[in-house]
Amino acid sequence: MLRIMREMWSKINSKNGGDCKMSVKTTAILVIMLIAMLFSTAWAQPWVTHSTGIGPAFKVSPAIAVPDENGNIKLLFSSDEKDIVYSVAWKGKKIEPIENSTLILTPDLKGMYEYLTVKATTKSDPWDTSVATVMVLSPKIVFDENAPLSVFAVPSSICSSNSSSGVRVYIVVNALLGKKELKLYExxxxxxxxxxxxxxxxxxxFEYSFKNSNLKSGTYTFEGQLTLVTGESMTSEKDIKVLSCSTPTIQAQISPEVISGGKQNFTVSLDVNNKVTKIKDVWVNGSKAVRKNEKWVSTFSYDFDNRKSGKYPLELNVKVEDESGNTFNLTMTKEICVDADSPTIDFVELIDGNGKVLKLSADKETSIGRWSWELPAMFKVKVGVISxxxxxxxxxxxxDGKTVSKDMISIDKYGNHVLKVTVTDPINNLSSSYSYKMNVVNNSPVPTPWWPVIGIFVVMIIALFLTLY
Incomplete structure (x- = not known):
């Protein structure tokens, strides 16, 4: 019956010189036949699409295929004719179905939808072909597979302040004969x-772009209206919410903050807050973050090349998407310190038990005199490091060649000693060593006898008396 209808339509066009305006009688006949077809085929199975062409007649289900969780779609082919050879064209690639009745395909769906063409020929006459069109629809678009018309929007909610993006309204018309006109109302x-x-x-x-620029907050209703040649109309509605939301606030912590240079893996922990809508996904420098302990954590690589020691800014490009599909792009910087050199010693000091400080020099020998302490003596070693x-x-x-624990040394004899200090950088494992020569001397004052002093004092007093008398 479908092929008869197509032939009638072709003859009507030729009689009217290709003019689509038909006589009232012709229109009435077509309407009656279409009504019969609608009730016998399309209304019974609106998700099945039929072939067109001079080749074998067949049908494919579903007419609109949505990939499952594994990214696969399953198509079923059926026909009353025999010895049919099917093939599928997907982006220029020809695929032979399995067992001439079922095809499982994993389409590489980049956008929201693609059209897939099914071709059929007979083995006896491969030149006579028929084709059917199947729509492959992204799982992001929600539609009713049993309804003739569905209206969907991505995203369904949007921020009025996010004027750089808009809403795409999708109107899906199912496999239905007798279609006449489609309208969309905003x-x-x-x-x-x-x-x-x-x-x-x-x-x-069909797609329509809804711009949210200069819109007030509130709900905006889109209504799709499909009219059939029978005069019947069917509608589908979708509400879009425009929200007064602000850019999310983000606090970031990065690890490590100190590196030795070159290529390094960084881990960023983000605290993302949005007052209006819930955050769905976060990306940092193109790497998707995962939700851990109420924070978003992302790992990415960055190469600092052969930079010298110093502090450098690391730019973080953060993309945030909320559950409504709104996206926000923010840029922030974190300071990273490159530690590529050996540490140096600024000073080394000895501190005795009384708090007296003696500064050592790596260029010359330091003399250490004994004053208020006795050997053996304990000293605290204080090291100043520059990194x-x-x-x-x-x-x-x-x-004197023996490693001491902690920062205390014990000197138990006079004479020459060598103090060696080695500092190792914990980031790059580079080390520096310095040696300090010390000479511990006994320079305590010699005790003075008291009797000679007393004798001299007595003689001076006697001499003073003799002078007076």
């Missing part, structure tokens, strides 16, 4: 109008 105003072919039941998708990133290097101390 808040009651006709914004989209297209004439459809009543003689094909291929599914179709590019203010790290705390590991300090190793040796006295």
């Amino acid at each position: 808040e009651g105003k006709n914004v989209f109008d297209v004439t459809l072919s009543p003689f094909t039941d291929s599914p179709q998708l 590019a990133c203010e790290t705390e290097p590991a300090v190793k101390i040796a006295l």
Whole structure:
């Protein structure tokens, strides 16, 4: 019956010189036949699409295929004719179905939808072909597979302040014969109008761009209206919410903050707050973050090349998407310190038990005189270190070739001693060593006898008396 309808339509066009305006009688006949077809085929199975062409007649289900969780779609082919050879064209690639009745395909769907063409020929006459069109629809678009018309929007909510993006409204027309006209209304105003072919039941998708710039907060209703040649109309509505939301606030912590240079993996922990809508996904420098302990954590690589020691800014490009599909892009910087050199020693000091400080010099021997302490004597070694990133290097101390624990040394004899201090950077493991020569001398004053002093004092007094008398 479908093929008879197509032939009638072709003859009507030829008689009227290709003019689509038909006589009232012809229109009435077509309407009656289409009504019969609608009730016998399309209304019974609106998700099945039929073939067109001079080849074998067949049908494919579903007419609109949505990939499952594994990204696969399953198509079923059926026909009353025999010895049919099917093939599928997907982006120029020809695929032979399995067992001439079922095809499982994993389409590489980049956008929201693609059209897939099914071709059929007979083995006896491969030149006579028929084709059917199947729509592959992204799982992001929600539609009713049993309804002739569905309206969907991505995103369904949007921020009025996010004027750089808008909403894409998708109108999905299912596999239905007798289609005449499709209209889209935005808040009651006709914004989209297209004439459809009543003689094909291929599914179709139409797009409309809804701009949110300069819109007040509130709900905006879109209504799709599909009219059939029978005069019947069917509608589908979708509400879009425009929200007064602000840019999310983000606090970031990065690790590590000190590196030795070159290529490094960084971990960023983000605290993202949005007052209006819930955050769905976060990306940092193109790497998707995961939700951990109420924070978003992302790992990415960055190469600092062969940079010298010092502090450098690391730029973080953060993309945030909320559950409504709104996206926000923010840029922030974190300071990274490159520690590529060996640490240096600024000073070494000895502190005795009484708090007296003696500064050692690596250029010359330091003389240490004994005053208020006796051998053996304990000294605390204080080491001042200079590093590019203010790290705390590991300090190793040796006295006369023997490593000492902590920062205390014990001197138990006079004479020459050598104090060696080694500092190792914890980031790059580079070390520096310095040696300090010391000479411990006994320079305590010699005790003075008291009797000679007393004798001299007595003689001076006697001499003074003799002078007076």
